[in-house]
Amino acid sequence: MGFCEAPSPVGRFAPSPTGRMHAGNVFAALMAWLVAKSQGGEIVLRIEDLDRERSKPEFIDSIMRDFEYLGLTWDRGPYFQSDRTDAYEAAFHDLEARGLLYPCFCTRADLHAASAPHRGEKTVYPGTCSRLTAEECIERARKRRPAERLVVPDEDFAFTDLIQGPYRQNLASECGDFLVRRSDGAFAYQLAVVLDDADEGVNSVVRGVDLLCSTPQQLYLQDLFGFEHPAYAHIPLITGERDRRLSKRDRDADMEALRTRFKTPEALIGHIAGLAGIVGTCEPVALDELLERFDLAPLAGVIQVQWR
Structure with a gap:
């Protein structure tokens, strides 16, 4: 079939x-x-x-x-x-060494107020913390442990779903930089599932279908790791x-x-x-x-x- x-x-x-x-x-x-x-x-x-x-x-x-x-x-x-913590940690440090991560201090309330709506169940992260200086990051880290976000390219990621058909998303404008580790230290689903699928x-x-709009993020991570x-x-x-x-x-x-x-x-x-x-x-x-x-x-x- x-x-x-x-x-x-x-x-x-x-x-x-x-x-x-x-x-x-x-x-x-x-x-x-x-x-x-x-x-x-x-x-x-x-x-x-x-x-x-x-x-x-x-x-x-x-x-x-x-x-x-x-x-x-x-x-x-x-x-x-x-x-699988060791595997997630190694992948995280790989992304970090490539300069693709930055700390994010936004609370849920901050995200709700600043994010733009997106089709499906996602909102678009506006890049608030990507503009912080090193000094500002140090100051904010004294008050709140940051999450870590992955920088996304201004590119379209497309695939053909076997049920829903062709799907395309520009990560920069329709998703924004997304989390790979939460502020509590837990690794995010997007990173974990990509590594698990590959290793297994x-x-x-x-x-x-609620996860359809998350797939381009996973395609991007898959590309980054080969x-x-x-x-x-x-x-x-x-x-x-x-x-x-x-x-x-x-x-x-x-x-x-x-x-x-x-x-x-x-x-x-x-x-x-x-x-x-x-x-x-x-x-x-x-x-x-x-x-x-x-x-x-x-x-x-x-x-x-x-x-x-």
Whole structure:
């Protein structure tokens, strides 16, 4: 089906252990599995536990049990981002040595007040701290530990998404310099995910359309480190009432409720596949049967699916 050019596609499950999985997470994992397995590829399980405060061991266990319950097996892993600090640190210092980073002292309130709106869920950083003198940085560092931002070029980064089609973004005007390390010392998602994908051989990335506008940042980082670009497929978001995105925090359609409602993995997978339009009905379906007739074409250009 030509999802990615590599002869042996490697996809990934990349859950954050900050709560129980919900229907949207199941849909993303199902699609990643189908894309990889439809080409005889592999799946890597990565636990994205960068957020040390919210990540809990019990959620890691429940996520893995839920994958196993659904039959969504993985071939390698689990790998943990919390074990990867040395790799992130080395990459950070590489960027620093190239003069591509600068400290940022902006608070969330500062960013909200100064940033320009951008399509999707992002705002454009106006470069406030890039204009600080060395003396000003020293003075501000006495009061607040800075985050670190990566300087972006005034260039367009473009790719063709396997579901959403062609996408282009000018990093300077539509994104701005972005964080690679937060003020609390934690490395930012954009840096971590690029290094993880490269080191784990991931060349097929399937995830929600809300992350489409973040992809050019990752393409830029991949170029800086000399990594190949994966194939990307940004799937529709499953939304609740009034177009509200499902979330772990609100326990919307979480796995405990889903298992109670649908009784079997086949019923749950069939319902989600039917809502998304990758099969014609919401009737129960076995994974191997779904795999035989899997096609991305029905999802072309779709950005939202209503949960019911």
